[in-house]
Amino acid sequence: MTRVAVVGGGWAGMAAAVELAERGVPVTVFEAARQLGGRARGVAVNGLVLDNGPHLLLGAYRETLRLLEKVRPGPLPLLRLPLHLEIPGAFRLHLPSLPAPLHLAVGLLTARGVNWKERLAAARFMESLKRLRFRLEQDTTVDALLRLHGQHGAPSRHLWEPLCLAALNTPPAKASAQVFLNVLRDSLAGSRDACDMLLPETDFTALFPAPAADYVRRRGGEVRLSCPVRAISKEGSGYALTTDGGSEIFSHVVCAVPPQRLPALLAGLPELAGTAKTAAGFRHQPIYNVYLQYPPGTRLSQPLLGMAGGLGQWVFDRGWTHGQDGLMAVTLSGEGAHEKLGQDELAATVARELAPLIGSATPLWHRVVADKRATFACTPAISRPKGETALPGLVLAGDYVEGDYPATLEGAVRSGVAAARRL
Numbered sequence: 001m002t003r004v005a006v007v008g009g010g011w012a013g014m015a016a017a018v019e020l021a022e023r024g025v026p027v028t029v030f031e032a033a034r035q036l037g038g039r040a041r042g043v044a045v046n047g048l049v050l051d052n053g054p055h056l057l058l059g060a061y062r063e064t065l066r067l068l069e070k071v072r073p074g075p076l077p078l079l080r081l082p083l084h085l086e087i088p089g090a091f092r093l094h095l096p097s098l099p100a101p102l103h104l105a106v107g108l109l110t111a112r113g114v115n116w117k118e119r120l121a122a123a124r125f126m127e128s129l130k131r132l133r134f135r136l137e138q139d140t141t142v143d144a145l146l147r148l149h150g151q152h153g154a155p156s157r158h159l160w161e162p163l164c165l166a167a168l169n170t171p172p173a174k175a176s177a178q179v180f181l182n183v184l185r186d187s188l189a190g191s192r193d194a195c196d197m198l199l200p201e202t203d204f205t206a207l208f209p210a211p212a213a214d215y216v217r218r219r220g221g222e223v224r225l226s227c228p229v230r231a232i233s234k235e236g237s238g239y240a241l242t243t244d245g246g247s248e249i250f251s252h253v254v255c256a257v258p259p260q261r262l263p264a265l266l267a268g269l270p271e272l273a274g275t276a277k278t279a280a281g282f283r284h285q286p287i288y289n290v291y292l293q294y295p296p297g298t299r300l301s302q303p304l305l306g307m308a309g310g311l312g313q314w315v316f317d318r319g320w321t322h323g324q325d326g327l328m329a330v331t332l333s334g335e336g337a338h339e340k341l342g343q344d345e346l347a348a349t350v351a352r353e354l355a356p357l358i359g360s361a362t363p364l365w366h367r368v369v370a371d372k373r374a375t376f377a378c379t380p381a382i383s384r385p386k387g388e389t390a391l392p393g394l395v396l397a398g399d400y401v402e403g404d405y406p407a408t409l410e411g412a413v414r415s416g417v418a419a420a421r422r423l
Ligand SMILES: Cc1cc2nc3c(=O)[nH]c(=O)nc-3n(C[C@H](O)[C@H](O)[C@H](O)COP(=O)(O)OP(=O)(O)OC[C@H]3O[C@@H](n4cnc5c(N)ncnc54)[C@H](O)[C@@H]3O)c2cc1C
Pocket: 007, 008, 009, 010, 011, 012, 013, 030, 031, 032, 033, 036, 037, 038, 039, 040, 052, 053, 054, 055, 056, 057, 227, 228, 229, 230, 256, 257, 258, 261, 265, 287, 288, 289, 371, 373, 374, 375, 397, 398, 399, 400, 407, 408, 409, 410, 412
C-alpha cells in the first residue's frame, strides 16, 4: 500500500507534499521544529512576527509562484516591482516596462553611477553570455569570469558582485560562474517580468509552508510538528522511520532535510553511503540579518536599497511591505569581517552605515539573526547529489540537490516537485 513520508517541512519538503497530496497520494510530513519553513520561516521578536531573514523572490521563480497559487486562493501577498537596484548616491539600475531584451539594454545604457564605457562593456558582457548560451565549457569563479569579460570598476562593484553574493551567497572570488550564469539567464536575460522583484508582505511560514500544510491536510495527509525522524531503515519493500514516538512503515520516503542532517538520517542505509559522504562534504556560507527598529514614520525611498562601502549589503524597509513602520532589515550575505563582531557591535556598525539613508542614527532596539550555515557554498563544479538515490522509493529534495540553481527558494521548491514526480 502506498504511504509516503516527507522528512523535513521546509520549502522543498512542503513542495513535495503538496504535489503528492494533489495526486491523492497519502502523505505524512515530519518536521523536527515547532514550526514549518526551515530556513525561510517566521520568527517572533518583541511582539512582532519577523523572518529568520528577509528573502527576495524573483519573477523567474516559476515553480514557487505556481505552488503559491495552488495553495493560496486569491491575490498573493507579494509586492511585485520592476527590477530596481539602487545604492543611494553611487549606483542605480532600473529596468523599464519594455519588451525583452529592450528592457535590459535600455536599463544598462541608462544606469547611473557608471560611465559610458562601463555601460557599453556591461551590455557587451550580457551579449557575449547570450552567444555562449550561458554555458561555460569549464566552470570557474565569478571573479575570473568578470575579469575575462572586462568587467571592472562600478559595474562589477555595484552590479555583478552584489548580484552574485545575493543569489549564490558565496563571495565572487569563490562562487561558481556557471551557476551565476544560470541565474542571469533566467532573470536579467529572461522575459521582462522574470527579473521583477517580489517582496513578501507576510512572514515566510505564513507565505507558503503553513497554507501548504492546510492543503495537504484537506486532502487527507498529515503534518507533524516537533517530530524529528531519528533514523531510516529498510523494512521489506518499504522503509521504517524511527521517531521519539516509535517506528512506522512507509512505502516511499522523500528526505528533505538540509545536507548536514542527511548523513545521520541515512546511517542505517549502507547503499546510500556515497550520497551521505557527498552531503557531508558541503561547505557552508553564513547569512546575518540585522533588524533595527526606528521611530514610526522612518522610511526609505524604496522598499529595498543597496548599501556599499561598509558591512551592510541590502536594506529592506518592512514598513513598505509588512506594515511594520520604521523597521529595517539589513542583510549581510556570505562570509566576512562581520562574523568576528559581537551582535551589539555589528548592530551599531550597521546603524551607523544606515544613518545617511534614513536620517536617524539610533534605533530603538535591534536584533541580530545569524545563520552560520545558511546555504551551501556554491563553488565551481561542486558535486551535488542527485534527487534519485540508489534505493528505489527513497528520493532527496532540498536546495542542495543537483539542479541549475544555487541555494534558493526556487531551487528548493523545484527539487521538491521533482522528488514527488519521481515517486
Ligand atoms: C537568512 C537567509 C536568507 C535567504 N535569502 C534568500 C532569498 O532572498 N531568496 C531565496 O530564494 N533564497 C534565500 N535563502 C535560501 C532559502 O531560504 C533556502 O534555499 C531554502 O529555504 C531551503 O529550503 P529546504 O527545504 O531545501 O531546506 P530547509 O529550509 O533547511 O528545510 C529542511 C527542514 O528539515 C527539518 N529537519 C531537519 N532534520 C530533520 C529530521 N531529522 N526530521 C524532521 N525534520 C528535520 C528542518 O527543521 C527544516 O525545517 C535564504 C536563506 C537564509 C538562511
